[in-house]
Amino acid sequence: MAAGPSLRSNPGPGGAVLSAQGDWTAAHACDLERLARAPFAPVGKLTISIESVDRLDTFGVWALERLRRCAAEAGVDAQLAIPQDARADLFAGVEKALSRAPPQVARGDALTKWLERVGLSTQNFSADFTAFLDLVGRLTYCFWQGLRSPSRLRLRSAVHHLDRTGLRATPIIALMCFLIGCILAQQGFFHFQRFGATNYVVDLVTILVLREIGVLLVTIMVAGRSGSAYTAEIGSMKMREEIDALRTMGLDPIEYLILPRILALIVAAPLLTIVGNGAALYGAGVVAATYGDMSPAVYLERLHEAASHIDLEVGLIKAPVMAFVIGVVAALEGMKVQGSAESLGLGATASVVRSIFFVIVLDGVFAVLFAAVGM
Amino acid sequence: MEANEVISVNDLRVALGEREVIRGLSFGVRRGEIIGLVGASGSGKTVLLRTMLGLLPKTSGVVEIMGVRLEQATAEQSRRVGERCGMMFQQGALFSSLTLRENVEFPMREYLRGSDAMYADVALAKLGMVGLSVVDADKLPSEISGGMTKRVAIARALALDPDILFLDEPTSGLDPIAAGEIDRLIRTLQRVLNLTVFMVTHDLNSLKSVCTRILALYDGRIIAQGDIRDMLAFDHPWLSAYFRGERGRAAQLS
Ligand SMILES: Nc1ncnc2c1ncn2[C@@H]1O[C@H](COP(=O)(O)OP(=O)(O)OP(=O)(O)O)[C@@H](O)[C@H]1O
Numbered sequence: 092m093a094a095g096p097s098l099r100s101n102p103g104p105g106g107a108v109l110s111a112q113g114d115w116t117a118a119h120a121c122d123l124e125r126l127a128r129a130p131f132a133p134v135g136k137l138t139i140s141i142e143s144v145d146r147l148d149t150f151g152v153w154a155l156e157r158l159r160r161c162a163a164e165a166g167v168d169a170q171l172a173i174p175q176d177a178r179a180d181l182f183a184g185v186e187k188a189l190s191r192a193p194p195q196v197a198r199g200d201a202l203t204k205w206l207e208r209v210g211l212s213t214q215n216f217s218a219d220f221t222a223f224l225d226l227v228g229r230l231t232y233c234f235w236q237g238l239r240s241p242s243r244l245r246l247r248s249a250v251h252h253l254d255r256t257g258l259r260a261t262p263i264i265a266l267m268c269f270l271i272g273c274i275l276a277q278q279g280f281f282h283f284q285r286f287g288a289t290n291y292v293v294d295l296v297t298i299l300v301l302r303e304i305g306v307l308l309v310t311i312m313v314a315g316r317s318g319s320a321y322t323a324e325i326g327s328m329k330m331r332e333e334i335d336a337l338r339t340m341g342l343d344p345i346e347y348l349i350l351p352r353i354l355a356l357i358v359a360a361p362l363l364t365i366v367g368n369g370a371a372l373y374g375a376g377v378v379a380a381t382y383g384d385m386s387p388a389v390y391l392e393r394l395h396e397a398a399s400h401i402d403l404e405v406g407l408i409k410a411p412v413m414a415f416v417i418g419v420v421a422a423l424e425g426m427k428v429q430g431s432a433e434s435l436g437l438g439a440t441a442s443v444v445r446s447i448f449f450v451i452v453l454d455g456v457f458a459v460l461f462a463a464v465g466m
Numbered sequence: 467m468e469a470n471e472v473i474s475v476n477d478l479r480v481a482l483g484e485r486e487v488i489r490g491l492s493f494g495v496r497r498g499e500i501i502g503l504v505g506a507s508g509s510g511k512t513v514l515l516r517t518m519l520g521l522l523p524k525t526s527g528v529v530e531i532m533g534v535r536l537e538q539a540t541a542e543q544s545r546r547v548g549e550r551c552g553m554m555f556q557q558g559a560l561f562s563s564l565t566l567r568e569n570v571e572f573p574m575r576e577y578l579r580g581s582d583a584m585y586a587d588v589a590l591a592k593l594g595m596v597g598l599s600v601v602d603a604d605k606l607p608s609e610i611s612g613g614m615t616k617r618v619a620i621a622r623a624l625a626l627d628p629d630i631l632f633l634d635e636p637t638s639g640l641d642p643i644a645a646g647e648i649d650r651l652i653r654t655l656q657r658v659l660n661l662t663v664f665m666v667t668h669d670l671n672s673l674k675s676v677c678t679r680i681l682a683l684y685d686g687r688i689i690a691q692g693d694i695r696d697m698l699a700f701d702h703p704w705l706s707a708y709f710r711g712e713r714g715r716a717a718q719l720s
């Protein structure tokens with residue numbers, strides 16, 4: 092192992108000579124740093140010689156060049172004695188990089204920056220809203236075209252996505268809804284016992300599940316499971332120019348990629364809601380029998396009385412609308428992805444957060460609407 | 467492993483799925499050599515490179531880089547090999563969320579103990595050496611052209627002034643002037659740093675002007691090695707089509 096870098100100064104005939112010794116390489120970055128910032132007494136003339144350097148690389152060249160500049164700043168007439176061989180190229184390269192103009196940084200006080208951010212996010216918000224309407228319009232047009240010539244609906248692809256987002260999601264959604272059904276019923280029995288109102292537990296569970304819980308659980312799961320997957324797929328296709336490739340072939344990415352996915356979601360959501368409702372009510376029944384001392388026959392009878400067509404319909408009307416919004420948000424976030432992996436991650440996160448937010452908002456809007464029409 | 471050899475490959479076999487792509491291949495590379503690996507498209511050059519670096523599993527055989535077998539190396543050893551080897555991937559493999567300068571600085575920050583100013587200056591110097599201007603240094607990889615991607619990838623492979631440089635088609639997709647500059651840079655670094663270069667290339671000019679030895683990969687084996695004259699003299703239908711075809715004549719190899 093050769094020695095680290097060092098400098099030795101000896102006076103020469105034409106001014107002082109600073110002779111670099113040892114290894115001036117990346118492995119000694121720390122020492123190079125120190126040497127490059129060595130203080131200088133203003134002497135008249137200085138030559139930095141690299142004759143006795145054992146090994147030299149770009150980092151060493153940087154340190155030597157830096158040293159010369161330091162000396163020059165201290166008022167010393169410093170020269171680097173560069174041998175006329177391949178090393179000269181390295182010195183030329185580093186010299187050029189060091190002589191660059193210092194970067195211009197945009198400055199502004201905190202208030203300006205804050206205002207700028209607010210302005211930008213307002214602008215983004217309105218751009219997002221326009222993009223949303225734009226995509227909805229295009230999808231509608233595309234769907235309309237598809238109805239007139241069904242080959243353009245890409246049903247094969249839609250069925251493939253239906254399998255992914257619907258069939259394969261069934262077990263987890265059924266399990267989740269089953270557990271929530273159990274928990275609801277347990278809480279109902281536990282608290283209603285105090286008023287002797289255990290008979291109404293079944294009404295509580297049925298109405299909650301059919302109207303709200305079932306569809307909310309399912310759509311939130313769909314947003315987390317399929318919405319994020321859609322964003323990631325479309326985003327990485329955008330990143331790798333696959334979407335541009337489709338466009339140059341004269342094909343419409345909305346028709347090929349987005350419409351089949353959204354159709355699949357719209358079909359899958361109500362079906363999954365039915366599965367979820369069934370699982371939740373079954374879970375409630377299990378708890379009723381084991382914890383609430385209510386025999387299955389009585390539970391079924393109470394269920395029959397409590398459940399109405401309207402409750403079921405309320406849930407099933409909401410599901411496809413929410414699925415549509417999830418799909419559109421996922422596609423929009425996917426199309427917004429830029430070149431970097433980070434933007435893909437941001438897109439997937441935004442897709443899930445936004446679609447769950449919209450699902451909740453929509454749920455509120457539906458509650459008002461249904462109340463108005465007496466459903 | 468012979469003394470002075472920095473890379474040695476012995477009876478290497480690699481299968482991908484059903485197909486055996488590398489079928490019993492041996493060679494050694496001495497310090498300071500510039501090796502050019504040629505072979506038809508799809509013959510397994512990239513696979514060989516990736517296997518040598520331990521990115522693909524091998525069926526059998528031995529690969530030693532600086533005396534270290536990567537599959538048996540301790541964390542310390544593989545870190546040292548990682549520090550002393552630079553690899554440039556065929557598609558660039560730049561970190562998409564870092565700017566070009568940060569891409570080049572990245573290995574420095576991991577391995578060296580210098581200042582930000584040092585990293586920035588050296589990174590810009592490297593970018594300058596591969597022919598990129600300071601203006602481009604703060605762009606993101608998604609905002610640059612294909613040829614620029616190649617150059618940044620080379621600059622990143624060179625970030626730590628490595629001992630061994632692996633290049634996968636460094637000059638393909640570059641204009642002849644830029645390709646010439648890269649060739650010159652590789653030669654310069656080889657002289658100054660006594661760099662060992664192992665590069666896959668289809669560029670007959672690079673093969674002629676920078677490579678000290680050429681390895682020809684055919685059918686999963688090295689069928690010939692030597693300098694460009696040996697390649698021209700070697701009697702094999704594929705090799706003579708490669709070097710003595712129309713393009714070979716245009717590059718005035720002989
Ligand atoms: N991950 C993989 N799985 C299966 N097969 C692969 C994989 N990567 C490469 N191959 C196959 O191995 C063979 C060699 O590929 P490789 O990328 O090494 O070619 P190459 O010699 O680098 O070609 P080129 O000059 O076009 O870059 C090809 O037939 C390819 O199909």
Ligand SMILES: [Mg+2]
Nearest residue numbers: 511512556634
């Ligand atoms: Mg390849």
